[in-house]
Amino acid sequence: MAIIMSILETAKQNGLDQFKYINYLLDKLPNELSLLDNQRLEAYLPWPENVQLHCK
Template sequence: VLSNNMAERAMKTLVMGRKNWLFSQSFEGAKSTAVILSLLETAKRHGLDSEKYMTYLLEHLPNEESLAKKEVLEAYLPWDKNIKRACK
C-alpha cells in the first residue's frame, strides 16, 4: 500500500513552523528557530528522544573549545553512535 503519511507529517511541521516564525523578532531569530526544528525532526527520524537530545546538546556544546571544527559538530549530530546511546 502506497502512503504519503511521512511527507504529510513533515509538511505539518513546516506549517506549524511557519506560524511560529511570524513571531520571531528578527530574521536571525527565525533562522535559529528553523535550525532547531530541523535538528529536532532529524533526531525524531533517527529514533531519538527529542527532549533528551536537546538537553544533551545544551549541556555539552558549551563545553567545546571550538565549534568551528567540522568533526566537533559531527559528533553532536543525531546519527552519531554516542548520541544514539545517550538519547534513545
C-alpha cells in the same frame, strides 16, 4: 525557530527522544573549545553511537 525545528525533526527521524537530544546538545556543546571544527561538530549529529546511547 526553523533551525530548532530542523534539529528536532532530524532527531525524530533518527529514533532519538527529541527532549533528550536537545538537552544533550545544550549540555555538551557549550563545553567545546571550538565550534569551528567540523569533526568536533559531527560528533553531535544524531547518528553517532555515543549520541544514540545517550538520547534514545
